[in-house]
Amino acid sequence: MKALVVDDSRVIRKIVSRILAPMGFEAIEAENGEAALEQLEAHGDMALCCIDWNMPVMSGLDLVVAIRKNAEWRDITLMMITAEGEQDQIVRALAAGAHEYVIKPFTPEVIFDKLQFLGLVKAKETA
Amino acid sequence: MTVTAETFDFVAKIVRQRSAIQLEPGKEYLVESRLAPLAKRAGALDVDSFVRAMRADISQHAMVVEALTTNETSWFRDLNPFVALRDVVIPELIDRGRSPLRIWSAACSTGQEAYSIAMILTEDFPFVRSNIVATDLADHVLAKGRSGRYTQLEINRGLPAPMLVRHFERQGPTFEISSHLRSQVTFRKHNLLDAAPAGGPYDIIFLRNVLIYFDVATKREVLSRVRGAIAPGGYLVFGAAETTIGVDDAWERVQVGNCSLYQARERRAT
Numbered sequence: 001m002k003a004l005v006v007d008d009s010r011v012i013r014k015i016v017s018r019i020l021a022p023m024g025f026e027a028i029e030a031e032n033g034e035a036a037l038e039q040l041e042a043h044g045d046m047a048l049c050c051i052d053w054n055m056p057v058m059s060g061l062d063l064v065v066a067i068r069k070n071a072e073w074r075d076i077t078l079m080m081i082t083a084e085g086e087q088d089q090i091v092r093a094l095a096a097g098a099h100e101y102v103i104k105p106f107t108p109e110v111i112f113d114k115l116q117f118l119g120l121v122k123a124k125e126t127a
Numbered sequence: 128m129t130v131t132a133e134t135f136d137f138v139a140k141i142v143r144q145r146s147a148i149q150l151e152p153g154k155e156y157l158v159e160s161r162l163a164p165l166a167k168r169a170g171a172l173d174v175d176s177f178v179r180a181m182r183a184d185i186s187q188h189a190m191v192v193e194a195l196t197t198n199e200t201s202w203f204r205d206l207n208p209f210v211a212l213r214d215v216v217i218p219e220l221i222d223r224g225r226s227p228l229r230i231w232s233a234a235c236s237t238g239q240e241a242y243s244i245a246m247i248l249t250e251d252f253p254f255v256r257s258n259i260v261a262t263d264l265a266d267h268v269l270a271k272g273r274s275g276r277y278t279q280l281e282i283n284r285g286l287p288a289p290m291l292v293r294h295f296e297r298q299g300p301t302f303e304i305s306s307h308l309r310s311q312v313t314f315r316k317h318n319l320l321d322a323a324p325a326g327g328p329y330d331i332i333f334l335r336n337v338l339i340y341f342d343v344a345t346k347r348e349v350l351s352r353v354r355g356a357i358a359p360g361g362y363l364v365f366g367a368a369e370t371t372i373g374v375d376d377a378w379e380r381v382q383v384g385n386c387s388l389y390q391a392r393e394r395r396a397t
Contacts, residue, residue, distance in 0.1 A: 023156075087292065087296065103282070110285075116206055
């Protein structure tokens, strides 16, 4: 499965990609919303997008809106991963079409739990 | 970079031997994130070199196992039991005319399990009456559960964002669960070796990831108390890696979706 990791911080992109790898995702990276749209055009089989909110050129929220406008991308799961943690921001992101919302900082388990709930990784034995 | 296969296999082996918990492939990130603080404290370069160095030192194994099995509470933990409840168990109990539904979350820690059940009842079965009793031995976790206030990190663990928005309100640095959900759960102090808490017999009992810390005799004792507290045809929910098999033959395993649940044999409804 392919996952697009969109964040203007290279470090965060690497961390998220590294968390996703053992869960079976091949991560592709983009540094803002516009670059993300280019990657989505180039890869037709993206299963997941992890999206930061505050980025130059095009914000994460604008990216969510843009993705939701394209019917070809309707099966892509959208998960915000951002430091923005106000309730009205979470509501706005979900209303725009994001499926999930992770507030930074986060641990690998946080991502695993969310993807499990979304059915993108299988629920396995506890640990 | 995650841990090597050699590290993962070794850690999975000692965790399985000492706790009966299976670390499936794919959980390498868990090994790394849980052991990294230990590696750092030991002055090791990374988790791999830490594990290599402690392999022969059996005295350190318990610490590693504990780091991997410590009961970190999350919302909808392991997910499958909650799906089984929503799709099969609760509808079946309703069909059988059970009202109110009596549910016991045993060794509830800070209450995420009990509130997860309350969210399912509120969202999917809004007209069903229910009483949820959540018990633990430790006063401080009960106080936290009663307060219904959770930090951002705790909220991140397994709580779907749509449910966060529907059932919580941000109060400064914490998120507070709705008074409606709080009113559905009663927190009580309880020792698993004492008689079951008042409010039974229970249709559903969650007893997850706690028996692994007991020896076989104590497990039997606890299970016999639980058997006395469960309603005819009621369901016992264990942790994903736990079983009554070989401990207490009075339980029958029932497969519900992706989840194994248990019913008391002689009292199982037909």
